[in-house]
Amino acid sequence: MWLAACFALLAQVDAPEAQPVSSTVVIVVVGEPGEAKYGEMFTQWATRWKEAAAKSESRYVEIGLAEGVIPEKSDQEILRETLEKLSETPPATLWLVFIGHGTFDGKKAKFNLRGTDITAEELADQLQPISARMAIVNCASASGAFVSKIAGENRVIVTATQSGYEYNFARFGDYLSRTIGDDSGDLDKDGHTSLLEAWLAAAKQTQQYYEAESQLATEHSLLDDNGDGKGTPFDWFRGIHITKTAKDGALPDGMFANQFILVPGKDATVLTDELRPQRDELERQLAQLRQQKEELSEEDYLQRLEEILVPLAQLYESAETSKEPAEAPSPADEDAEKS
Numbered sequence: 001m002w003l004a005a006c007f008a009l010l011a012q013v014d015a016p017e018a019q020p021v022s023s024t025v026v027i028v029v030v031g032e033p034g035e036a037k038y039g040e041m042f043t044q045w046a047t048r049w050k051e052a053a054a055k056s057e058s059r060y061v062e063i064g065l066a067e068g069v070i071p072e073k074s075d076q077e078i079l080r081e082t083l084e085k086l087s088e089t090p091p092a093t094l095w096l097v098f099i100g101h102g103t104f105d106g107k108k109a110k111f112n113l114r115g116t117d118i119t120a121e122e123l124a125d126q127l128q129p130i131s132a133r134m135a136i137v138n139c140a141s142a143s144g145a146f147v148s149k150i151a152g153e154n155r156v157i158v159t160a161t162q163s164g165y166e167y168n169f170a171r172f173g174d175y176l177s178r179t180i181g182d183d184s185g186d187l188d189k190d191g192h193t194s195l196l197e198a199w200l201a202a203a204k205q206t207q208q209y210y211e212a213e214s215q216l217a218t219e220h221s222l223l224d225d226n227g228d229g230k231g232t233p234f235d236w237f238r239g240i241h242i243t244k245t246a247k248d249g250a251l252p253d254g255m256f257a258n259q260f261i262l263v264p265g266k267d268a269t270v271l272t273d274e275l276r277p278q279r280d281e282l283e284r285q286l287a288q289l290r291q292q293k294e295e296l297s298e299e300d301y302l303q304r305l306e307e308i309l310v311p312l313a314q315l316y317e318s319a320e321t322s323k324e325p326a327e328a329p330s331p332a333d334e335d336a337e338k339s
Helices: 002-013 036-055 075-088 120-127 145-151 172-179 195-212 275-291 298-323 331-338
Strands: 024-032 060-063 092-097 101-104 109-111 133-138 155-159 222-224
Touching: 024 036, 024 075, 036 060, 036 092, 036 133, 060 075, 060 195, 101 145, 109 145, 120 145, 120 275, 133 145, 145 155, 145 222, 155 195, 172 195, 275 298
Parallel strands: 024 060, 024 092, 092 133, 133 155
Antiparallel strands: 101 109, 155 222
C-alpha cells in the first residue's frame, strides 16, 4: 500500500515548491552599457526582474542604475559591501543577476561595471563566505568563462554563453527576464516556472532568434548546478529531464535548478527552511538512484525507491498540513468560551 502511494507521489517529486518570501534576496547588477540602446535594453530587463521579485515579496537590491547620480562608491565597492553584509546575515536563498557586457582575454573573464570591472575570481572570493543556496545568473557576453570559477555545492550557475570566446552582444538576458516572472515556461504544468524551466525556454528562444534572422548563433547558454563547473547546454534536455549521462557518473545538471522558483504558483506547497534541506537530500538520492537503475534488479530498485519516496511523501504531507487554516470555532464552542 505504501509503495502504491509512493508511486502516486512520484509525479509530484520533481515539482518544486515556493520558497519563503521573507528569506529570499534578489540582487540585480546592471553593468556599463557602452551605448544608449544597450542602456535602454538593460534597464528594461532589470525592471522585469524587479517586478518578478515584487510578486514574490522578495528583498530586491539593484546596483548600477542610479541615473543622474554620482555615487560616492564604485559599483564594484557597492557589490562587495552588499555581499559582505549577506555573509553576516545570509538569506535562505540568494539570486544574483548580472545584466550587461562581459570580456575575456584568454585568461581572465570580467563583467563590465561602471568603473572598475569585476573578474570571475573576485566574484568567487566574495561569494565564498555566504552560506545560502544561490542562483547566479550572468546574462553577459563571454559569461561562459565564469562557470568553472564560481560553480560549487548548493549553487545554480546560468550563463548566456558557453565560453569566454563568445564575446558578441548576448540577447539571452532579454528572454530570461521575460520567462522568470510568469508561467509561460512551465513545462511540467505545475502552475509555476522554475529557474530550470525559465532557462530552457530562454535558451530555446535565443536560438530561434538567430534562426529567424538567418544569422550564425554567437551565444549558447549553459547551466551548471551539480558543482562540476562544466555546464550543460539546453538541447541536452527533453522537457525538464536531461537525456545524457555524465561519463564520470556525476549527477546531471538540472535537478537543483528546478527547485528554484522566484514567482511561486498560487497553490504552491511551501517548505520551511528546516524542511527544504531534507527535501533536497532526498531528491539527490532519487537522482542518484535513477542513474543506477540499469545496474539494479527491478526488486532492488523498487525497494530503494520506496525508501526514498516514503519519507518524501511524509515531508510534503507535513508541509501541506502546516499550511491548512485552522477550523473556525462552532457556535457551541463560542458559547462555551463566553460562559
